[in-house]
Amino acid sequence: xxxxxxxxxxxxxxxxxxxxxxxxxxxxxxxxxxxxxxxxxxxxxxxxxxxxxxxxxxxxxxxxxxxxxxxxxxxxxxxxxxxxxxxxxxxxxxxxxxxxxxxxxxxxxxxxxxxxxxxxxxxxxxxxxxxxxxxxxxxxxxxxxxxxxxxxxxxxxxxxxxxxxxxxxxxxxxxxxxxxxxxxxxxxxxxxxxxxxxxxxxxxxxxxxxxxxxxxxxxxx
Numbered sequence: 001x002x003x004x005x006x007x008x009x010x011x012x013x014x015x016x017x018x019x020x021x022x023x024x025x026x027x028x029x030x031x032x033x034x035x036x037x038x039x040x041x042x043x044x045x046x047x048x049x050x051x052x053x054x055x056x057x058x059x060x061x062x063x064x065x066x067x068x069x070x071x072x073x074x075x076x077x078x079x080x081x082x083x084x085x086x087x088x089x090x091x092x093x094x095x096x097x098x099x100x101x102x103x104x105x106x107x108x109x110x111x112x113x114x115x116x117x118x119x120x121x122x123x124x125x126x127x128x129x130x131x132x133x134x135x136x137x138x139x140x141x142x143x144x145x146x147x148x149x150x151x152x153x154x155x156x157x158x159x160x161x162x163x164x165x166x167x168x169x170x171x172x173x174x175x176x177x178x179x180x181x182x183x184x185x186x187x188x189x190x191x192x193x194x195x196x197x198x199x200x201x202x203x204x205x206x207x208x209x210x211x212x213x214x215x216x217x218x219x220x221x
Contacts, residue, residue, distance in 0.1 A: 032073045040066040060101075061136065061187070067097055068132040072124050085124055087155055088114040094128050095135070095153060102139045107148035110135075114155045117163075123216070126194040127155070127165055130202075133187045134167035134212050142171025142210065158215055165214040173210050 043063035050056040071094050075085040095112045119127070131153060138151045151169045158164035191214075195202045200216030 037070055039063075040070060057140075064098065064101060064132050064136055065129060065190075067101075068094055068128040069125055071097060072121055072128060076121055084118040084120055086116055087119050087124065087127075088116040090124055090128065091131065091153070091155060094131060098132060098135050098139070102136075107146060108139065108143055109150045111150065111152045112154070113152070115157060117155075117157070117218075123163075123198060126198050126200075127163075127214070127216075130191050130194050130214050131165060131167065133191050137187060138167065138169040138171065138210075141174075142169045144172060147171065157218065161218050163216050163218045165216075166211060167214075168209055168211040170209045173206060174204070 040063045043059050043066065047056045047059035047063065050059060071090060072085065075090050075093070091114045092112055095110060099110055135151060135153060142151075143149050149170045151167070153168075154166045156164055191202055194200075195214060195216070198216045200214060203213050203215075205211040205213070
């Protein structure tokens with residue numbers, strides 16, 4: 001009887017510690033999200049008061065990058081295990097945030113098609129930041145002079161052990177010599193760095209439409 005009682009007490013103690021750990025993680029994610037919201041708001045405020053349009057754009061872009069990470073921590077706060085998040089729910093919300101930032105213009109349609117996969121935050125954050133960079137660039141540069149068009153974003157299993165994020169637009173296209181990592185501005189350099197961080201690759205196809213493909217290992221597959 002003593003052994004059973006001790007085993008029960010030990011089990012209850014472990015359960016209490018696990019519950020306490022969950023509460024701590026939940027509080028951490030909540031605080032991180034709130035801190036990021038403050039940073040994003042400050043960047044937005046600075047951008048709105050900046051006379052130089054290039055500096056204002058850079059501050060706005062930085063705010064968008066913080067926003068993409070903030071959405072992850074919001075989802076982690078709401079998740080059951082505080083580590084994994086539904087890729088579909090996260091990317092759907094992120095697309096809405098980006099569209100809200102740009103309007104979106106009434107003549108640009110945006111579509112998101114995402115496989116519902118549970119992913120660790122260490123994978124979701126770079127995926128979300130790459131999506132943010134590519135969709136933001138499409139909004140800003142693919143449809144000049146009020147040109148109409150469509151942006152389509154998808155995430156799916158590419159082979160059993162790999163993921164593929166595709167961002168496609170039917171805008172004016174990008175110059176032949178412009179490729180992520182080799183040329184271009186900070187955004188392209190950031191995309192290449194994020195791809196390397198998760199052992200992924202970035203490629204661009206120009207066959208009537210501009211299609212960026214971000215392929216990376218699916219952890220745990």
